[in-house]
Amino acid sequence: MTNAASLEPSSAMSSSGASIRVEDDRTGLSIETLRRAFADHLFFLLGKTDRSATAADYYTSLSYTVRDRLLRRWMKTQEAYRNPGNKVVCYLSAEFLMGRHLGNSLINLGLHKPVQEAMEASGLELDDLIEIERDPGLGNGGLGRLAACFLDSLATLQIPAMGYGIRYEFGIFHQMIQNGWQVEIPDQWLKLQNPWEIMRREESIEIKLGGHTESQHDEKGQHRVVWIPSRTVVAVPYDTPVPGYRNNTVNTLRLWKAEASNEFNFDAFNAGNYDRAVSDKLTSENISKVLYPNDNTPQGRELRLEQQYFFVSASLQDMIRRHLAVHPNLDNFHEQFAIQLNDTHPTVGVAELMRLLVDEHGMYWDQAWTICQKTFAYTNHTLLPEALERWPVELFERVLPRILEIVYEINHQFLEQVAKWYPGDEGLMRRLSIIQEDGEKSIRMANLACIGSHAINGVAALHTELLKQSTLRDFYQLWPEKFFNKTNGVTPRRWILLSNPELSELYSEKLGNDDWLHDLSLLPQLEPQVNDGAFCDRWRAIKQTKKQALAEYILNHTGIEVDSNSLFDVQVKRIHEYKRQLLAVMEIITLYNRLKANPNAEIVPRTFIFGGKAAPGYFMAKLIIKLTNAVGALVNCDPDVRGRIKVVYLPNFSVSLGQRVYPAADLSEQISTAGKEASGTGNMKFSMNGALTVGTLDGANIEIREEVGEENFFLFGLTAQEVADTKAAGYRPRDYYDTNTALRQVIDQIDSGLFCPGEPELFKPLVESLLNEDTYLLLADYQAYVDAQDRVSEAYKDQTSWTKMSILNALRTAKFSSDRTIAEYCSEIWDAKAVPIELQDYNPDRPNAPLRVPIRRAN
Ligand code: 26W
Numbered sequence: 001m002t003n004a005a006s007l008e009p010s011s012a013m014s015s016s017g018a019s020i021r022v023e024d025d026r027t028g029l030s031i032e033t034l035r036r037a038f039a040d041h042l043f044f045l046l047g048k049t050d051r052s053a054t055a056a057d058y059y060t061s062l063s064y065t066v067r068d069r070l071l072r073r074w075m076k077t078q079e080a081y082r083n084p085g086n087k088v089v090c091y092l093s094a095e096f097l098m099g100r101h102l103g104n105s106l107i108n109l110g111l112h113k114p115v116q117e118a119m120e121a122s123g124l125e126l127d128d129l130i131e132i133e134r135d136p137g138l139g140n141g142g143l144g145r146l147a148a149c150f151l152d153s154l155a156t157l158q159i160p161a162m163g164y165g166i167r168y169e170f171g172i173f174h175q176m177i178q179n180g181w182q183v184e185i186p187d188q189w190l191k192l193q194n195p196w197e198i199m200r201r202e203e204s205i206e207i208k209l210g211g212h213t214e215s216q217h218d219e220k221g222q223h224r225v226v227w228i229p230s231r232t233v234v235a236v237p238y239d240t241p242v243p244g245y246r247n248n249t250v251n252t253l254r255l256w257k258a259e260a261s262n263e264f265n266f267d268a269f270n271a272g273n274y275d276r277a278v279s280d281k282l283t284s285e286n287i288s289k290v291l292y293p294n295d296n297t298p299q300g301r302e303l304r305l306e307q308q309y310f311f312v313s314a315s316l317q318d319m320i321r322r323h324l325a326v327h328p329n330l331d332n333f334h335e336q337f338a339i340q341l342n343d344t345h346p347t348v349g350v351a352e353l354m355r356l357l358v359d360e361h362g363m364y365w366d367q368a369w370t371i372c373q374k375t376f377a378y379t380n381h382t383l384l385p386e387a388l389e390r391w392p393v394e395l396f397e398r399v400l401p402r403i404l405e406i407v408y409e410i411n412h413q414f415l416e417q418v419a420k421w422y423p424g425d426e427g428l429m430r431r432l433s434i435i436q437e438d439g440e441k442s443i444r445m446a447n448l449a450c451i452g453s454h455a456i457n458g459v460a461a462l463h464t465e466l467l468k469q470s471t472l473r474d475f476y477q478l479w480p481e482k483f484f485n486k487t488n489g490v491t492p493r494r495w496i497l498l499s500n501p502e503l504s505e506l507y508s509e510k511l512g513n514d515d516w517l518h519d520l521s522l523l524p525q526l527e528p529q530v531n532d533g534a535f536c537d538r539w540r541a542i543k544q545t546k547k548q549a550l551a552e553y554i555l556n557h558t559g560i561e562v563d564s565n566s567l568f569d570v571q572v573k574r575i576h577e578y579k580r581q582l583l584a585v586m587e588i589i590t591l592y593n594r595l596k597a598n599p600n601a602e603i604v605p606r607t608f609i610f611g612g613k614a615a616p617g618y619f620m621a622k623l624i625i626k627l628t629n630a631v632g633a634l635v636n637c638d639p640d641v642r643g644r645i646k647v648v649y650l651p652n653f654s655v656s657l658g659q660r661v662y663p664a665a666d667l668s669e670q671i672s673t674a675g676k677e678a679s680g681t682g683n684m685k686f687s688m689n690g691a692l693t694v695g696t697l698d699g700a701n702i703e704i705r706e707e708v709g710e711e712n713f714f715l716f717g718l719t720a721q722e723v724a725d726t727k728a729a730g731y732r733p734r735d736y737y738d739t740n741t742a743l744r745q746v747i748d749q750i751d752s753g754l755f756c757p758g759e760p761e762l763f764k765p766l767v768e769s770l771l772n773e774d775t776y777l778l779l780a781d782y783q784a785y786v787d788a789q790d791r792v793s794e795a796y797k798d799q800t801s802w803t804k805m806s807i808l809n810a811l812r813t814a815k816f817s818s819d820r821t822i823a824e825y826c827s828e829i830w831d832a833k834a835v836p837i838e839l840q841d842y843n844p845d846r847p848n849a850p851l852r853v854p855i856r857r858a859n
Contacts, residue, residue, distance in 0.1 A: 026068040029111065034118035037065045056192055058124060059102070059132040063195035066105050066115070067241070074241045074250035077837050081160045084326050086835050087335065089154060089161040089826075092315060092349060093147040093342035094308065095139030095291070096165050096253060099655035101196045101240070103130045103498050104152075108243040134189045135654045137171035138255070140295040140613075141574040142681050143381050145490075145655065146459075146818075147342055149681070152491040153822040155244035155251045156518070158834040164315035166307060167197075167238050167255035170290040175613050175652040177558075180629030184293075184616050197238040197255075203321075205235045205314045206261060209306060213402050218362075225359055227402035232261045233284040235314035245493050245517060248837035256314045258287035294615045295574045296387040305348075305391055305399055312349040316356055330361055334374035338830035341378045341453065344389045344445035350376055350452030351406040359402070365409075377455035377829050379486070380446070382678050383463065383471050384578065389445040390436060396443055407443060411435055414451050418478070431474050450475040450482075455829045457484040460679035460700040462720060486825055487703055488679040489818035492520055495685045499659040502542045503689065503810070510535070520814035527811055530804045540803055543666070543690060550664035554609075554648050560636060562646045566605035567796050570691070571669035572653050572661055575614040575621040578676040582624050582766065583778045584608065584669055585631055587789055589746045591645055592635050599640040604793040607646045608632075611653035611661065620769065625649065627763055630755035658682070663689040666806075667792060670695035671785065673776040675720035677701075684816035690806040692795075694788050696781070700816070708812045712805040714795075716788035717781040726780060733774035736782065743782050747771070 023033040025040055041061040042048050048057045081088055106112040116126040139145065147163065154161035173184040210230035218224050235256040242251040260281035268277040287310050292299060319337050323330060341347055350372060357368035396404045411434040422428055430437070434447045450456055450472060458464030464485035468476040476483055497504045497517060508514040510529065516522040529535040547564040554562055571584050588608055594601055610628055614621035632647030650657060668686030670677075670693050677699040687693060687704055694714040695701040705713040718726060737744050751767040753760030770778060796802055814820070826832045 027072065029069070029114060031114055031118045031121060034065060034115055035121055037068065038062055038118065038122065041065055055128070055132055059129045060193065060195050062115070062119070062129055063102050063133075066102060066109070066111065067195060069109055069111065070105060070241050070243055070250055072839065073243070073248045073837065074252075076248065076839055077250045078252065080835055080837055082322070082326055084336070086160050087830070087832050088319075088337055089159055089830050089832050090315065090319060090337055090339045091147060091150060091154075091161065091163045091342065092312060092339060092346035093144070093163065093165050094311070094345035095144030095342075096136075096147045096151070096163055096255075097139035097141075097144035097655050098136050098148045098151075098240070098253070099494060099659070100130065100133040100135060102133050104494060105241075105243055107493065107497055108245050110246055134192065135656050136189055136194075137187055137654060138165065138168050138291060140172060140291070140293065142679070143343060146381075146488055146681060148655075149489065149491040149494070149818040150822060151242045151251065151253060152245075152493060153489070153818040155242045155249045156247065156491075156493070157819060157822055157826070158244060158247060158249045158836050159822070159826060159832050160835050161242075161251045161832075163242065163251075163253040164311065164318075165253070165255050166288050166291075166311045167257045168288060168291040169257075172291055172613065172654075173293055173616065177625070177629060177649055177651045180626045180633065182614055182616075182622050182625050196240050198240075200237045200239060203237050203318070204259075205237075205256075205317045207233050207235055207310050207313050208402075209233065209309075209399060211401060213405060222362070225402065225405070227355075227359070231280070231284070232263075233287060233310065234259045234261045235310060237314075237318070248839050249835075254315070254318070256288065256311050258285055258289075258310060260284040293613070294617075296382055296384055296576065297615065297618070298387065298389045300390070300392060300395070302395060302399060305395060308345055309348050309352070309400055309403070312346045313352050315346075316349060316353050320356060320361070330357060330363060330371070331367070333357075334371045337375055338377065338832055339375050340825070340830070341376060341449055343379065343381045344449050347378070347389075347445045347449040347452070348400070348403060350448055351403045351410065354406050354410070355402055358406075369410075369413075372452055373454050376449075376453040377457070378449040378453040379457050379459065380463075380467055380472070380678075381459055383466055384676065385471075388471075390442040391445065393435065393441040393443060404443075407434060407448065410448070410451065421478075428474060432478070446472070447475075450479075454482060455484055456482050457486045457829070458678065459486065459488045460703060461485050461487060462675070462697075462702055463678040463699060466675060466720065484828060486821055486829075487700055487815070488681050488684070489816050489821035490681050490684045490688070491818050492517055492688065494655075494659070495662065496688055499685075500542075500546065500663040500689055502545060503663065506538060506542065518819070520817045520819075523811040523814060527808065530807050536800070536803045536807070539690070539807055540799070543664075543806070546660075546663040546689075547666075550609075550660055553660060554650070557651065558648055560632075560646065560648050562607045562648060563605060563643060566607045566644075566646070567666045567793070568609060568664055569606050569667040569669065569792075570609045570611075570661060570665040570686070571671075572609070572611040572650070572658065573680075573682050575612045575618075575624055577620055577624075578673055578776050580671050580673065580776055580778055580781075581610065581612075581628065582770075583671055583781065583785055584610075585624070585628050586743075586746050586778070586782060587786060588631055588635065588645065588647060589749060590742055590786055592631075592638070592641065593742065593745055593749075595641055595644065596638075599642075603644055604796050605644040606793075607648060609648045609650060609661070609665075611650035611657065613653065620765065623763065623766055627750070627755060627766065630763075634755055658685065662686050662691070665689065665691040666796070666802075667691060668693045668695070670698070670701050671717070671781075672696060672698045673781075674698045674718055674723050676776070684813065687809045688813045688816065690810040692792070692802075692805055692809060694785075694792055703815065704813075707815050708809045712808050714788045714792050716784040718777060718784075723777060726777065731774070731777065731780065733777075733779040734771055736779035737771060740783060742786070743779065 025037045038061050041064045046057050119126045151163045171187045171189050174187050176183045208229035211228045214226050216224050216226050236259050237254050240253040242253050265277040287306050323336055353372050354368055357363040436442045458467045507516055551562050551564040629649050635645050662685040665686050668691040670683045674696045679699040696717040697719050750763050756762040
């Protein structure tokens with residue numbers, strides 16, 4: 001590494017007394033050093049010169065340059081976490097939707113400006129380089145993105161934390177829209193090298209699968225169960241740094257990749273079975289091959305169970321190894337680790353920790369069970385009954401024979417207790433049992449999670465109430481003290497600062513500093529500005545800039561030209577019947593019909609923007625995408641419409657596309673059937689960026705409305721209670737069809753083939769479902785929704801008052817910062833405390849201090 005001296009002011013004094021600055025290429029922060037480090041990586045790491053370098057090479061070199069500047073903090077942080085007494089929060093999640101790393105690292109390090117200048121000096125545009133990064137799409141939707149927001153807040157609050165998950169080789173599929181249909185393309189996000197991860201092969205862990213168990217006696221004559229697996233796979237960790245905002249904390253996201261165990265293959269090879277050895281290798285590596293693209297509907301697939309066990313077992317063994325490196329035994333494991341189960345996907349961990357403590361570390365069952373319950377906590381993310389994970393006992397027995405025995409033992413001891421507390425209540429026993437006996441015998445993962453955890457939480461106030469009343473009612477009666485609400489939140493760093501630098505600049509300018517990024521409750525200080533004309537003009541100008549940028553993106557990616565002065569009405573989220581994208585399409589058709597009936601009708605021009613993926617096997621969701629595009633095809637070029645309504649389907653919605661979309665929205669569509677959306681988090685991102693919400697009393701919408709004020713929110717529709725009552729009374733969707741002319745016209749048009757000339761049958765399944773079942777009460781809420789949308793249009797005409805409402809929405813979102821959520825988890829569930837990281841040898845203001853890296857001979 002070269003050290004360069006430059007004549008810049010700094011604290012270092014040369015012998016002659018002139019002030020010079022000596023910077024290391026790996027850590028220096030001056031423009032000059034950043035440029036040199038960038039060129040160094042390009043040449044020496046990638047073997048490229050300006051003649052041969054691609055844009056991707058520039059991105060990669062820059063990413064390494066930035067990563068270098070995280071490393072001292074990262075190593076220091078990890079060192080500090082090895083100290084006994086610093087409890088580490090381990091967030092176990094099958095999904096992490098981190099979003100792009102480069103931009104985030106730059107803002108967290110406070111390096112955005114200098115790096116931008118350094119790139120400019122090299123003739124490169126930083127924003128273009130940032131766009132080259134492939135979104136690591138290792139999740140489906142809300143649950144995966146929540147995990148990423150939580151990691152950001154944990155690091156920002158300086159809480160010792162690790163994210164543990166799977167390094168899927170293929171993340172969520174890439175969505176294309178062809179002829180209006182969703183087409184799925186494999187997501188090869190690792191095709192370019194990933195500069196943000198470091199492989200730690202030496203920390204690999206062996207995972208057992210299949211086989212059988214045997215009872216043995218150890219040397220002391222103690223009874224022991226030994227699991228003899230039929231195969232083993234190796235979990236190789238890949239670590240990604242998770243930096244806090246403007247502090248020294250850098251936590252770790254550790255993702256496991258499955259590899260074949262060499263030993264095992266060697267056996268096959270030695271037996272003269274070379275092809276078996278190779279095919280076994282492929283089978284092993286399948287485990288971390290692909291993310292299951294289902295949101296809310298589990299597929300009872302063997303590989304999925306293997307994925308869950310694989311990453312959970314590796315993570316728990318990793319924690320135990322860390323623990324034993326500094327403690328004599330595992331008696332205080334629960335004081336060192338808090339483990340959060342992100343839905344039931346990692347819940348097999350309850351039984352696995354028991355196995356590790358009892359079978360592998362010789363602990364007595366009762367002590368192990370106490371430790372387990374004190375360590376685990378469980379978050380539920382959905383009430384939909386079809387989303388509850390259940391694994392056939394037969395499958396468990398085949399894949400995880402020892403784990404099944406342990407689940408049975410946990411269940412046996414638990415039910416014995418229940419029998420003591422509620423003698424003779426067989427119904428209760430049947431409902432609480434981990435094992436479902438009727439139908440195919442299966443394991444209820446939610447029950448295992450509730451029994452094995454000391455805390456159970458929902459993700460918004462209504463959701464938690466409904467959990468207590470319905471889904472987890474029996475557990476609530478048993479242990480009311482275990483239940484908590486933790487309303488979700490999102491990180492203002494990504495969802496305001498990164499997505500909307502223009503708005504951020506306005507805040508910092510008016511508040512005099514950027515403390516608000518650590519504390520959104522400072523924003524309401526700006527409320528008096530709603531009466532300041534200049535402030536309001538600036539607010540509108542920012543929104544307009546973001547809308548223009550999105551309009552350009554839309555043109556480039558869909559070919560559709562939209563008017564950035566129209567109202568941008570946006571619904572972006574996974575496609576699911578309960579989220580009712582179809583209801584929004586019915587509204588579009590309603591407006592269209594009004595214009596066809598009276599082409600000169602006065603209407604507020606609107607651009608309806610949709611985005612989101614459907615599970616590849618979800619027929620109805622895919623048909624809804626097709627209908628949306630079909631309606632768009634007709635409406636967008638109808639001369640009577642005269643461009644006053646446009647419908648756009650943005651392909652491949654993702655975290656990074658979200659960063660463009662939320663700031664450009666005027667109206668946020670949050671129209672799920674009340675009681676079905678556990679929380680929603682997109683709703684918060686929209687509101688933070690000054691969109692108004694049209695929404696039902698569902699999930700976190702309720703709390704958003706409470707915070708921003710009911711006069712700044714467009715409410716409609718049945719409440720959760722009314723939904724339940726309507727269903728109980730025998731809901732008949734046809735009654736609405738028969739009595740509402742506008743509604744009937746819309747449905748008849750969908751039915752008639754108006755939107756699918758040549759294929760009149762195409763959309764009939766949607767009509768049938770609406771008229772016969774209408775599980776999600778679209779018809780019951782239709783008129784209320786249309787009326788609410790009319791109120792929206794009316795309000796939008798008065799731009800002065802609309803702007804005020806927009807400002808108040810954005811300023812009143814402090815509650816929805818994930819910093820608030822995480823602070824609550826820390827104090828009420830994890831008992832975790834901040835551990836500020838000191839860098840004696842690293843002071844950002846004195847970057848020229850020498851780096852000391854002691855080298856020890858490896859043992
Ligand atoms: C195994 C199949 C499966 C896959 C994903 C079942 C369930 C899920 C998740 C629970 C689905 C999900 O992402 N739920 C969303 O979680 C968000 C974060 O808490 C909430 O804001 C959303 O309302 C909820 O739908």
